[in-house]
Amino acid sequence: MADRTLLRNARVLTCSGDPTERLLDGDVLLEGDRIAAVTPGRLAVDEASTRVVDLAGATVLPGLGDAHVHTSWPLDFVFDHGAIAATPPARHMLDVVAVVRTFLESGYTQIIGAGVTQPGDDLLAKQAIEAGLIPGPRIVPSGMMVAEVGGLGSDGELMEVAADAASLREIVARQCDQGVTALKLFVSGDGVVPAHPSEDVYMDDEMLSAAVAEADRHGAFITVHARGSASVAMAARTGVRIIHHACFLDDEALTALEARRDDVWVCPGLHYLYAVVRGHARPWGITEERVEASGYPRELRAQVDGLRKLRAAGIKILSGGDFGHQWTRHGTYAAELERYVELVDMSPVEAIHTATRNFGPVVGLPTGQVREGYLADLVVLDGDPTADITLLQQPDRRRAVLKDGRFAYVNPDVFP
Ligand SMILES: [Zn+2]
Structure with missing residues (x-):
């Protein structure tokens, strides 16, 4: 079975197309290099076979x-x-x-x-x-x-x-x-x-x-x-x-x-x-x-x-x-x-x-949305970039970056 990781307690910006989209309080399940599910509220998973990472309200958006x-x-x-x-x-x-x-x-x-x-x-x-x-x-x-x-x-x-x-x-x-x-x-x-x-x-x-x-x-x-x-x-x-x-x-x-x-x-x-x-x-x-x-x-x-x-x-x-x-x-x-x-x-x-x-x-890949079946390339950020776009430029706001479903960068000041 593929690696499973649950990003729990996230505020998700899906980028599914609505220009007035607001952050969704939800969970994001990753399986292997893909997003397996994006659900409002808490998703029940078998914690014995799923790594659960509590994001404590941090924002998740596409890479x-x-x-x-x-x-x-x-x-x-x-x-x-x-x-x-x-x-x-x-x-x-x-x-x-x-x-x-x-x-x-x-x-x-x-x-x-x-x-x-x-x-x-x-x-x-x-x-x-x-x-x-x-x-x-x-x-x-x-x-x-x-x-x-x-x-x-x-x-x-x-x-x-x-x-x-x-x-x-x-x-x-x-x-x-x-x-x-x-x-x-x-x-x-x-x-x-x-x-x-x-x-x-x-x-x-x-x-x-x-x-x-x-x-x-x-x-x-x-x-x-x-x-x-x-x-x-x-x-x-x-x-x-x-x-x-x-x-x-x-x-x-x-x-x-x-x-x-x-x-x-x-x-x-x-x-x-x-x-x-x-x-x-x-x-x-x-x-x-x-x-x-x-x-x-x-x-x-x-x-x-x-x-x-x-x-x-x-x-x-x-x-x-x-x-x-x-x-x-x-x-x-x-x-x-x-x-x-x-x-x-x-x-x-x-x-x-x-x-x-x-x-x-443009690149012919399922990227750029937090959506089931898409590649799990994600940014985890403190704060709401839909309210303040400059947060995306602030290194201390960036908690982690995932690529292919794996943590490719983790901010050492946030997760010592
Ligand atoms: Zn140039």
């Missing part, structure tokens, strides 16, 4: 997810990509291990790669986690990012470079053969690099369609860096699964997204823009002048406006976004959810959905 992760950026990252690429691989891998462990300890049980700096970062971390060598979340691994000749990143130092549909197809096939399942392509510029403004468009429909078809053949999917409207529209109409940033949205982009409502997700990275615009990066040389020159203040306003439109149109949003800078430190990932509540008027439950129930269909 969180981040859809835009760079495992390659170490805990002390200060925007020097070249230095990371040049770090000896063994030393660098220890940094990656510390990062994936930080995700897990922060309540994040699933992450989607958004491009690595050394080719095997996501893949090696995933293998080591699955082999039980190191703690970490489920990883949907990315590989090296891919740029177009002449586009952002095309100096070839940190990205692979494709000249046309055929060479892009080759790169996608090779990465997929290595095990990559979330491919990351650059189809727009970025205000922070003045030579490549956000409204620039790289690649074309033919290239993106070829990449999507090749990835699909391997059971993988395409994600893109797309900040300007034209790049978002192109990504939506060619079958890209995750569109990162989507800072500017015109009617054409919105219509293209609406046409694919069931199989496209937008991952904005709102907190990153907010932190830069608010001057949090000033101590690291991102001065007010540089922020103005990047156009980010305008992008932030456009992104907030765009997210409101996406929400009204029922386009699914995935939480995530470039955490790991000193001004968006590793471990503060749930600040993204706070921004959705503060700037986009989401309810806390809706914001939590962007990190939980919205993930399952």
Whole structure:
């Protein structure tokens, strides 16, 4: 018989879809790696064959997810990509291990790669986690990012470079053969690099369609860096699964997204823009002048406006976004959810959905809900995150994180 654990006296946030959901006073029974039952009140179990853990009223919610992760950026990252690429691989891998462990300890049980700096970062971390060598979340691994000749990143130092549909197809096939399942392509510029403004468009429909078809053949999917409207529209109409940033949205982009409502997700990275615009990066040389020159203040306003439109149109949003800078430190990932509540008027439950129930269909796993039959990836937390979304960022509130039905992290200050 499978291992059975009863989480007794919990207050459960199921994330079953109701944006007005309140915490349920209940018990959660786990069997093996799955949730076997979620019941209101106390569940009668045979205590001889079931481990009973009394949570004394702590909140249980689904493990969180981040859809835009760079495992390659170490805990002390200060925007020097070249230095990371040049770090000896063994030393660098220890940094990656510390990062994936930080995700897990922060309540994040699933992450989607958004491009690595050394080719095997996501893949090696995933293998080591699955082999039980190191703690970490489920990883949907990315590989090296891919740029177009002449586009952002095309100096070839940190990205692979494709000249046309055929060479892009080759790169996608090779990465997929290595095990990559979330491919990351650059189809727009970025205000922070003045030579490549956000409204620039790289690649074309033919290239993106070829990449999507090749990835699909391997059971993988395409994600893109797309900040300007034209790049978002192109990504939506060619079958890209995750569109990162989507800072500017015109009617054409919105219509293209609406046409694919069931199989496209937008991952904005709102907190990153907010932190830069608010001057949090000033101590690291991102001065007010540089922020103005990047156009980010305008992008932030456009992104907030765009997210409101996406929400009204029922386009699914995935939480995530470039955490790991000193001004968006590793471990503060749930600040993204706070921004959705503060700037986009989401309810806390809706914001939590962007990190939980919205993930399952993207990664093809029964995750992101506290529901019978789902994987038992859970966070145990003191306090009610539906009343105060910032609790999710507070390490001392986190009692434990379960993955596959096992306690993968236990706060040593809470359970000495
Ligand atoms: Zn990124």
